[in-house]
Amino acid sequence: MRKEIHECRKICRKYSARVYFHRMSNSQAGYCDYESSSIYINSNFTDRNIILSILFHELAHLECYKNHKWSGYHRAKYAEEQVNCGLKAERYCDRWAEMELYKYDKRVKFVKSYAGSNKELKDFLKNFFLGVQESS
Numbered sequence: 001m002r003k004e005i006h007e008c009r010k011i012c013r014k015y016s017a018r019v020y021f022h023r024m025s026n027s028q029a030g031y032c033d034y035e036s037s038s039i040y041i042n043s044n045f046t047d048r049n050i051i052l053s054i055l056f057h058e059l060a061h062l063e064c065y066k067n068h069k070w071s072g073y074h075r076a077k078y079a080e081e082q083v084n085c086g087l088k089a090e091r092y093c094d095r096w097a098e099m100e101l102y103k104y105d106k107r108v109k110f111v112k113s114y115a116g117s118n119k120e121l122k123d124f125l126k127n128f129f130l131g132v133q134e135s136s
């Protein structure tokens with residue numbers, strides 16, 4: 001695991017980003033903070049393929065934010081906006097991440113964050129952004 005942390009830090013330097021490994025619930029892979037260009041990865045993951053896939057997916061969000069891509073998602077004023085374009089934006093990030101990861105190391109198999117059905121994803125995004133969360 002320590003090797004992967006070191007590797008992720010090295011990759012992030014190229015993108016002027018920072019990465020932190022935190023304990024999170026298992027339903028969460030990672031997230032990022034645009035203002036500080038920081039990426040947070042669930043430290044429960046130990047598989048290099050998965051860790052690098054999460055890292056590049058979150059890097060995609062930071063790149064989108066910097067370049068004003070999918071602003072309705074990354075710079076949204078209303079949660080509804082995010083739900084509406086969320087799926088496309090997330091899939092765009094997956095595609096960007098897959099390409100960048102391939103350039104970085106062809107041997108790593110990219111694991112998509114958003115490969116599920118549309119219905120499943122829409123529900124997920126609704127819960128995520130509109131706070132329709134079940135208490136646990």
Ligand SMILES: [Zn+2]
Nearest residue numbers: 057090093113
């Ligand atoms: Zn995402």
